[in-house]
């Protein structure tokens with residue numbers, strides 16, 4: 505069955521939601537997106553900061569405070585990424601790794617959107633109806649189709665299908681009235697928290713001969729020279745840092761005041777660098793659901809917990825995709841969204857596959 509003409513609501517405009525929406529729209533479905541933030545991208549995020557320097561001058565900087573970049577292995581995703589690079593949406597970054605780092609990178613280079621992290625999602629969503637600043641907090645199903653609500657008001661209605669592209673713990677509340685067993689599974693899948701420090705220091709010393717560090721101990725998981733990335737601004741006399749705390753440290757300090765976390769991470773960075781830092785600006789961001797543990801990724805264990813790369817109930821027209829179902833990371837989010845879009849196109853709501861909770865392997869290269 506071809507799903508052409510179906511009205512589909514996608515909740516969440518991160519990598520998974522944007523990918524799914526684009527595939528569905530290209531197949532002729534009528535797609536509308538609902539996103540709680542002011543902009544798109546989700547954890548592909550860039551923060552713009554403005555502050556007044558000691559000399560009274562207005563300063564600005566940008567920090568990629570979510571995923572710093574991503575890798576691509578699944579052949580279909582590799583091809584997609586390479587096309588996006590040819591279209592000028594992605595750049596290849598080969599960071600110089602700091603001595604003494606452990607080496608979690610499975611390849612020497614990372615992909616990243618330019619000029620900022622949400623840019624790829626913005627491009628994917630170009631021309632599609634998008635409602636930002638909408639927290640979807642209830643889904644209702646009636647004879648006229650699905651209705652999306654926020655604080656008791658209707659955001660949109662008359663949808664044949666609703667697809668949730670949210671971190672699973674956030675999707676759970678929306679799923680509970682309709683698929684309680686999915687909600688239970690969504691809550692059970694662990695996601696790791698992460699505090700991120702974004703800051704600018706005076707760079708009087710020669711810049712370090714590295715762009716990315718993976719400390720082997722202490723509270724810091726990853727240190728990124730944001731201004732070393734392709735397409736990011738480099739300012740003479742400044743160093744732009746994005747520092748990610750480990751999941752363990754972040755969990756322990758999850759509810760700590762931001763000022764305390766900021767001071768602790770600034771101090772940890774100075775200790776790791778072995779020199780004091782002159783900060784011009786610093787801020788922190790808490791990701792409650794930063795990432796899926798890699799240990800659960802290498803596909804098999806995740807597949808054992810979930811029925812595939814996405815969840816799709818063709819009888820009700822309810823679907824779920826995201827990094828946790830696709831494996832992990834940006835690639836996982838894309839794979840999951842791709843799989844869900846294909847299911848909706850092939851087995852749209854009310855199709856022969858009624859009531860089936862379906863999963864579909866990715867097309868073979």
Ligand SMILES: Cc1cc2nc3c(=O)[nH]c(=O)nc-3n(C[C@H](O)[C@H](O)[C@H](O)COP(=O)(O)OP(=O)(O)OC[C@H]3O[C@@H](n4cnc5c(N)ncnc54)[C@H](O)[C@@H]3O)c2cc1C
Pocket residue numbers: 515516517518519520521538539540541544545546547548569570571572573574575638639640641669670671674698700748791793794795796825826827828832833834835837
């Ligand atoms: C600090 C950090 C470091 C990372 N490092 C890497 C890395 O090195 N490599 C890698 O591949 N990946 C990394 N990731 C993970 C990667 O960013 C994610 O796996 C991927 O971006 C997830 O995409 P998604 O679309 O599934 O979810 P998200 O990007 O979280 O998108 C979900 C969207 O749904 C919206 N939303 C949530 N609830 C609602 C609601 N009720 N109503 C409406 N909208 C809602 C959110 O605002 C968000 O925009 C990192 C993430 C973080 C935070």
